[in-house]
Amino acid sequence: MNKAKSVFIVLFLLLINLSLLHVATMSWHSPLGAGWMGVFVLALPNFYLFVWMFMRRRARTSRNLHLLMATNLMGIALVLTDPGMEANPWPLVIGNLLFFGSIAYIFWYSHLGDRSNAMLNEGEKLPMFELTTLEGNVFTSEQFKGSAWLLIFYRGNWCPLCMTQIGEVAGRYIDLDRLGVKVALISPQPEHKTLELAKRFDVPMQFFVDADFKASKKLNLVHANGVPFGLKSLGHGEDTALPTVLMINKHGRIVYSDQTSNYRVRPQPEQFLEVARQKLASQEG
Template identity: 25%
Template sequence: MKKIICLALLTFGLTANAQNDLPKSAIEIAPLLIGEKIASLTLKSVDDDDVVLETLFSKKRTILVFYRGGWCPYCNLHLAALGEAEKDLLSLGYQIIAISPDAPKALKATEEKDKVNYILLSDSNGEFAKSVGVAFQAPENYKPLISKGSEGVNSTFLPVPAVFIVNLNGEIEFEHITPNYKNRISNDLLIAVAKSLNK
């Protein structure tokens, strides 16, 4: 009986530590740096299909966007703005991939609501956001929103809104990370950076 109790306490402790391992706030994150390689993980598409990031990265240079979820009005504005910049970015040889903790069903709703043509991917368990170093502990008041968006998979983390430019090998060439979720990179700056990296 003692062994069972100890095992249960150990399991609980590991679960609690997984949450505690995350930075407590958006300003405490430690993201990957320019020149570092992003891990190739498998995420879910809007159609709930497996998508291997390495395969996507190998096709084109990538504008990789982390956003909080379709429930976030600032994220929706940013996604819509990216849609306006998409033509210019495509002409420069880039693709746009946006990732959030939302489940595929919620991604589909965002895709339709914001008229998104680029790729949306689901990282509901946060494995990818954590590997890039942009995940932090979600404040209590956000937990019902993120739990609903992820269909119950996530109630512990949020990604800091971030934009990375990634080359064909998955290496970071540029990053713009905004702990204040109300501030996002402008299209003008993003296009200017994309152009400069193309030279």
């Protein structure tokens, strides 16, 4: 199923871009009929959604993207009411592909499945696992003890929402530091990719590589075939980690856990900052 998703997202993005290009080319020569106008109304908001995510304004969207769904319905209505449908069925074909592709993206592709991982619930001790530092040294989860930590498991440099989320945390680093919280950013992506990312942020956050998915396997965070098809040629693997945010106190006990079931729905920084204010000073292991 995940393999199908990795291929789907690439084909859907290609369909959106080709549809807009085709409609733009046609509009130079003659006015658009209702069918092609409907294709435009379907493609443009979907295109904007992905552009908006890559612009890194916010690390989250609404779960069901109601505004996008409304424009999808408007677009498919225009396609279905095109009087020239019988003479030229292509607007109907492309319109349906865009409409059902968008629905699949919202309700199927974005969904990460059941994330009920009891070992990462609030109040649990952080399980033992190993990470690798950017210097190539082994770092165990036991070494987190003695300080409070915000642990962010992210998918990789290729994921715009992950990059935005890291940027948000970097922007609140002073607030976290004042509360005694250190930041660890963890990804199974290749070491050189993580090193590239670490150089972007002039903030003392610690970057770790989850080499061979040792930590992700231990914590049940492996997202098999979670990387979009084709990115392997750019140095990424096929598998990744499920986006997860944990906060632990100095005793290694989890005081905050976000195991999102939708990759577009990420916690606001204020959520874990409030947890740090309320729990870290009072909660003991």
